[in-house]
């Protein structure tokens with residue numbers, strides 16, 4: 001298995017074409033190269049790479065001061081002692097690897113909840129292709145589709161739901177510990193995290209034969225918090241910290257990674273960070289897999305904080321604004337839209 005520090009031999013474009021499981025990501029042709037260089041020249045001050053970043057670890061059973069400190073300083077941390085059964089996570093990874101890694105693209109594509117290179121599908125330029133595919137599993141309701149999901153996908157979905165219930169428990173426990181620090185009342189503590197309405201994304205970052213792509217473009221999450229499990233040692237996640245991209249150091253085996261999203265930032269009036277992050281494209285022969293859970297406020301929750309730079313808004317308003325911005329410009333504007341004038 002590839003580690004973050006080794007550089008395994010990259011697969012070639014013909015290897016990638018020969019593997020029927022790999023979606024037909026567009027490779028850069030000569031014209032696209034031209035576009036890419038122009039775009040790079042336009043980019044102001046590309047951010048430097050700042051090496052590896054060790055994240056603090058928070059013990060879910062006794063988070064103490066380490067939790068708010070990590071939220072204020074970084075917006076991302078490792079979580080230990082979370083009681084998610086290791087064999088459940090391993091089974092879900094194995095199913096995902098099997099289903100995404102061995103099924104021809106055309107069969108996956110016909111399955112409900114499957115996505116690949118999402119921004120490319122929104123008609124963006126080749127530079128913006130994210131070298132990723134996966135399944136989107138809403139946790140509050142079963143995937144209803146006609147024709148129904150394959151047996152393999154139905155089995156993956158069952159495991160994802162069982163895993164998702166653990167994620168909801170973990171998210172609630174983290175958020176309750178944090179709510180105390182902001183002095184949120186019981187109503188807000190409940191409304192600001194609809195943990196059972198979140199979703200899980202099962203991602204596979206297939207090997208990418210070409211430089212110049214990312215597994216996932218730089219972004220902040222729109223969630224309150226996101227919980228990521230990645231298969232041991234296959235690196236790739238980078239966070240922006242002090243003006244540089246930093247590779248997230250592999251955590252102790254079995255730890256989860258929690259990152260705060262825009263809603264946590266707004267709820268706390270900018271006291272907590274919504275960390276900007278991205279995923280490098282997998283360059284070795286091994287695909288990277290991750291399980292990402294996202295939890296949001298209730299739709300009607302009014303996000304407001306005394307002294308905040310943001311005007312009060314409902315979560316539904318935020319979501320609609322993000323959708324509208326992506327539709328209009330191809331990217332999310334986010335909280336800037338809600339600044340008080």
Ligand SMILES: O=C(O)CCC(=O)C(=O)O
Nearest residue numbers: 203221228237279290292
């Ligand atoms: O796959 C990962 O580790 C991160 C994915 C991510 O950042 C996202 O889906 O928002």
Ligand SMILES: [Fe+2]
Nearest residue numbers: 219220221277
């Ligand atoms: Fe993210």
